[in-house]
Amino acid sequence: SLARPNTVLARAGFTSGFGVLAATLGSAVGLGNIWKFPYLTGANGGASFLLVYVLATLLVGLPVMMAEISLGRVGKANPISTLQALAPKGQPWWLIGVAGMLGAFLILSFYSEVVAWVFAYVVKAMRGSILSSDPQVTGAAFNALISDPMQSLLWQWGVLLFIGGILLMGVTKGIEAVTKKLMPILFLLLLLLCAVSLSLDKAWEGLVFLFHPDFSKITASVVLTAMGLAFFKLSIGMGTMMTYGSYFRDDQNIPLTTLRVMAADLSISMLAGIAIFPAVFTFGFAPTAGPSLVFITIPAVFSQIPMGQSLMVVFFVLAAIAATGAMLSLMEVPVVILHERLGLTRPKATLLTIFLLVILGSTSALSNSTLADFKLFGMTPFDLFDFVSSNIILPGGGIFIALFVGWVWGFDKFGGALTNKGHLQNQKVAQAVFFLLRYVSPALILVVMLKGLNLF
Numbered sequence: 001s002l003a004r005p006n007t008v009l010a011r012a013g014f015t016s017g018f019g020v021l022a023a024t025l026g027s028a029v030g031l032g033n034i035w036k037f038p039y040l041t042g043a044n045g046g047a048s049f050l051l052v053y054v055l056a057t058l059l060v061g062l063p064v065m066m067a068e069i070s071l072g073r074v075g076k077a078n079p080i081s082t083l084q085a086l087a088p089k090g091q092p093w094w095l096i097g098v099a100g101m102l103g104a105f106l107i108l109s110f111y112s113e114v115v116a117w118v119f120a121y122v123v124k125a126m127r128g129s130i131l132s133s134d135p136q137v138t139g140a141a142f143n144a145l146i147s148d149p150m151q152s153l154l155w156q157w158g159v160l161l162f163i164g165g166i167l168l169m170g171v172t173k174g175i176e177a178v179t180k181k182l183m184p185i186l187f188l189l190l191l192l193l194c195a196v197s198l199s200l201d202k203a204w205e206g207l208v209f210l211f212h213p214d215f216s217k218i219t220a221s222v223v224l225t226a227m228g229l230a231f232f233k234l235s236i237g238m239g240t241m242m243t244y245g246s247y248f249r250d251d252q253n254i255p256l257t258t259l260r261v262m263a264a265d266l267s268i269s270m271l272a273g274i275a276i277f278p279a280v281f282t283f284g285f286a287p288t289a290g291p292s293l294v295f296i297t298i299p300a301v302f303s304q305i306p307m308g309q310s311l312m313v314v315f316f317v318l319a320a321i322a323a324t325g326a327m328l329s330l331m332e333v334p335v336v337i338l339h340e341r342l343g344l345t346r347p348k349a350t351l352l353t354i355f356l357l358v359i360l361g362s363t364s365a366l367s368n369s370t371l372a373d374f375k376l377f378g379m380t381p382f383d384l385f386d387f388v389s390s391n392i393i394l395p396g397g398g399i400f401i402a403l404f405v406g407w408v409w410g411f412d413k414f415g416g417a418l419t420n421k422g423h424l425q426n427q428k429v430a431q432a433v434f435f436l437l438r439y440v441s442p443a444l445i446l447v448v449m450l451k452g453l454n455l456f
């Protein structure tokens, strides 16, 4: 069973400093930046939402991310085995790893479907079939895709096989090698789109919207949304960063890597906002369109600028690249758990993960067609998985990870990991982060969760 002690297996890992950065940043950067961040910021008050999100990232996101990476690097195993090995005998902290694996499946179920739309849109953009200046038309095109059960399922299966194929090549030749090539391309494409967007007539209005705060919009549930986004963005609270930490080399500087990933990830979100909002405003569309923003508004916007079709291909290729690194890290969690805990070979563990996702993911894929009327707590499976993962599982996992490091693992071991046993000058950082983990992050997360979910 999953509670059985770990069989010792030779493990691969990331080989270079740049490889670590590319893979870790590749996990953080994803549809969170290009799909979620813009529409959430657009709908929740612009700059004031951004401010809360950045605060959550600093007070909660950074400490939990450093905690996870440290645990992983010291444990050198999947999250369940790591927590089992580092906790005192008989204490069930390994359940965090089990919850994380379930969280990975829930996120993958809806995430793989959004990636499916992105991949479908790459092809549609190349064909030019979705280009129209009329949002009615682009909206109808999007609805035709998501309400077609066959297309929704087939694109999703295609995505799962594609990502599974990269994982079959392994941690070093698959994840590390692919993200090392993709991340620089992503950055260049994004800069190109920003330049185009900023050259438009009403670029200024878009920037004002993005950077102008509307504090009246900040409610408890908006704060929870911002904190949930901070977790989702940094891929923390469910063992992903613990898993990647287990592939870090022992000489890797954990605080520095974490800071770099956070800063680059935030920049990419801002650049995505800069690429999208000036264009949205120039052509008079609503920034508050919600999840369909990039699929309905973007095609309508691009149909009105020179070389729009090529630029739209660029946009969706960029989104596909971002999504690939994130999907790899999400699927790696169950793959490595099934591999190391159940003793399946990596290929078998990968195939089993794909198989389970084909089943669970179909509930998300069919949420806009066959299962549209099937609601739990008033939400379709797609919306429910999205809501539960960002607002409950990731923050909940974050609380227990922080408590584990702050109260069980202790300062000596955590500080040892952050300073590489005293070889790096991170002592002050380690003390500050440990303080946050022990006293601040868990309480803060709990209060935001309870208030945001309206529980007290």
Ligand code: PFF
Pocket (backbone or CB within 6 Å): 027, 028, 029, 030, 031, 032, 033, 107, 231, 232, 233, 234, 235, 236, 238, 240, 241, 326, 327, 329, 330
């Ligand atoms: N960080 C990814 C994004 O922002 O798109 C999503 C994600 C990846 C969430 C991995 C959680 C995770 F474990």
